[in-house]
Amino acid sequence: MIGLGLVGGSISLGLRARGWHVQGTDLDPTRVEQALQRKVIDAVGLDPASEITFVAVPVRAVASAVEEALRRTDGLVTDVASVKGPVLAAVDSPRFIGGHPMAGSELEGLDGADADMFTGAVWVVTPTATTDDASLARLAAIVSDLGAEMVALEAERHDALVAVVSHVPHLTAATLMRVADERANEHAALLRLAAGGFRDMTRIASGHPAIWPDICFENKSAIVAGLDALIAGLSEMRTAVTDTNRDQLLRYLEQARQARANLPSRGVRPEILSEVRIPIPDRPGMIAEVTMLAAELGVNLSDIEVAHSAEGDRGVLILLVETDRTELFRGGLLARGYRPAISRLQ
């Protein structure tokens, strides 16, 4: 584990709780000492023989830390940065797979570290055509073991999506809070009136700002596009209000309500699963393609395994998916030239 902050500490704790031996480093020696004392890590340092190295450092420092890990170890390397494009552009290795566990805490650093932080969370991975299949399957198994749901996406797509569901909402929460704060100088009563809805909407603005400039600059174009869409949407709302346009306002609000109701629920493991077996040529990139197709189709992958045939030239990719999504997935797989065999479990 390179970097022993909130996320690095939580992954370390989660892995140790599941029987792994974890070695870790951090630029801050005090933090390393704390991590040892609190049994977040078993030992200090980078092991050249480590099976997997997680890079959990601030977004600007990720690429060089990943390169160092690739040089100094023989195993799989992954990171946890919330912007993926720049890392993927800087590092090209079959042993590196970009990652982004989408969970956090209002607490900071090791104090907030929690072995169960990723239970029910989405953990994005960004394989490429050159990604080693066995490495991707291994990472998928670890992510699943930590209780998270793996979603495979292209780096560029990941960055566009997190701009909409994470980065722009964060800047919006901060802006709502700023607008209220500036009014509060005139009206001391203002903040007493902030009820639950306002508290919910501004909660993420209470986080430490230090990580955000780098995220904003690394993901600049997607964030600016997201802000533009939000500003345009608010201007449409404003027009509906000023025009006393009841129907339009109801349409906007109803669209939002239905979309909110359709947000996939968290932490619910599907109970009716089917096994999808897909014969794949034993060459790199096929698992990445299949898992990214699953993400595109909204098919949740509960488990991923690669079984190699005795002959060695072909393998079988075995996926567990929700039964009610199997026909959709079958259609997508057939369209891409795969021949899936699907059987319902039990």
Next chain:
Amino acid sequence: MIGLGLVGGSISLGLRARGWHVQGTDLDPTRVEQALQRKVIDAVGLDPASEITFVAVPVRAVASAVEEALRRTDGLVTDVASVKGPVLAAVDSPRFIGGHPMAGSELEGLDGADADMFTGAVWVVTPTATTDDASLARLAAIVSDLGAEMVALEAERHDALVAVVSHVPHLTAATLMRVADERANEHAALLRLAAGGFRDMTRIASGHPAIWPDICFENKSAIVAGLDALIAGLSEMRTAVTDTNRDQLLRYLEQARQARANLPSRGVRPEILSEVRIPIPDRPGMIAEVTMLAAELGVNLSDIEVAHSAEGDRGVLILLVETDRTELFRGGLLARGYRPAISRLQ
């Protein structure tokens, strides 16, 4: 109780739990029947001798329902609408005091009604210079008994403040959800990536839209001003991001973080209280002035009582406030010509 929806039902349940006899009406006979069956009310109809009548109908119907209640009863009348200007403009009676309990639920109608909905909530009242003092003291006692904190504000100020902390945040949550929804048509994976922060920010968009057009139109000018401030703030954020202006971005986020940390905590009754006794001439409007001053100064009123002297021409207003705000409050009272006597309890 006129109107047996979420708020009317909750107040009825709260009052009955505290020993009141509650009669109620609603335009919908099914709802009246349900309210009787679920023991939300004791009996049906409007009692001419009722001590207090609550009007809990949709915002557009409030003024006429208040006028009817004033005609048909001799007691105090109050309402719960989330916009106060239009009601106050339409009704002028010493027996009417505008009100707005700032609590809600994701549930709707009687199904969401809860006797403890107002525990720890702010309950705004909007007295005027002609408001009857005894009525205001009585309403304050009831609000306090329901577990809420009374905050007295001018109607116009209330409307400006709720635009910032409630109405504009609601429209923003809906707009964030719409923006994500429109992207989700292209990217099925989008909504799987929505983590806790996005869920928190869009939760209020899951409410039923029907009440919102009236709120938006009744409070149009304040909402448009709030939307303009938000759009301007988002444009500033956008500029800081496009200019890679780290210092500016950090300033915005730090301002938001500090303001969020300063949000008054909810449901915490101050433990160290002082009693403020203020001799007042026995004429209307003084309690309104003193309680609105408290709201302006951010002084939380834990209890309000009016003691009349035996001679009858003067009274004493007795307030309980947090001890650490007493000097601030004393200064404001002296500046307005009052002569408060303050003593710490215990």
